[in-house]
Amino acid sequence: MKLYAGAALSVERVGVALEVRLHRDPCNEIGTAMLADLERVAELVRHPRDARCLLFYSDRRGFCAGADLRELHQGITERRRTGERLGRVGRRLARPLIRHEVSRFLDRVHRVFDTFDTTPLLTIAITHGPVFGGGFELALTADIIVAESSSRFCFPELRLGIIPGFGGIPRLERDLGNAVVRDLLLTGRSLGAKRAHAVGLVSQLVGRGKGLAAARSLAKAHARFDPSTVRHAKAFLKPLPVERLAAEKRLFTKMVTDPTVLAALTKFVEDEGIRPYL
Helix, strand or coil, X not given: CEEEECCCEEEEEECCEEEEEECCCCCCCECHHHHHHHHHHHXXXXXXXXXXXXXXXXXXXXXXXXXXHHHHHHHHHHHHHHHHHCHHHHHHHHHHHHHHHHHHHHHHHHHHHHHHHHCCCEEEEEECCEEECHHHHHHHCCCEEEEECCCEEECCHHXXXXXXXXXXXXXXXXXXXXXXXXXXXXXXXXXXXXXXXXXXXXXXXXXXXXXXXXHHHHHHHHCCCCHHHHHHHHHHHCCCCHHHHHHHHHHHHHHCCCHHHHHHHHHHHHCCCCCCCC
16 A cells, blocks of 8 residues: 655555655765655654554665755855855855755755654565665665675765765664774775675665565565564664764764865766766
8 A cells, every 4th residue: 555655756555564765866965855765754753653563675776875965056056156256255254144944955854864763663675786975874774684686885985085874873883893994984884785794784685676575575574573672672683873973963063064065976976977975
């Protein structure tokens, strides 16, 4: 039964699960359109009725390539141009205005991601292809990641002069050792599905096209457990790193107005070849 159909995703009730299908071209980038739809999903999650599980998967060329960098570039550029037109006072106000708008956007993202992270529902991310940046951060909100063999996990943000801003560092710190976190963040290298499974990031490794069936099997098995027991177990197993999440948001907001960020974003959007994150 279809519960919601949006521009970037749709939600269907299948058995005990709410299944979220990401379908925004080219690779489910998280901008205003995707975020608005994710907010609708979060509302369904807050009032799940008798649903027991939440599944995220994609029918595009990958799970999610990250934040919508073109949209971010456009927003920063427009605010800077407005400041230039207004003269010295405008130039002085442009930077705090950009930070304010970015902070508001991040607040919305974190409210949604924290909802997915802390829901009593069993949450499963089914990944394939690129799981980069914000897409990686979305997957990290899940209790279980089922990775198809084509999955590649990466934080490319340092190439843009920023850090992950959707909660990726605190959630990865919670789930893995710091050596893996530092390697991913400070080198920008990606982890293939086999390596991600070996280090404990991925719970289940499956072949191409088999992720959704595997996740549905997990959901069916999980539904046998008492909901109250699951709620207590999840709260104990998976505490929300509130202070670290807040610190990450502050640092991202501070860094985003650095000139190196705009230069890197401009290079990205002007690239006429295959997009760098793919």
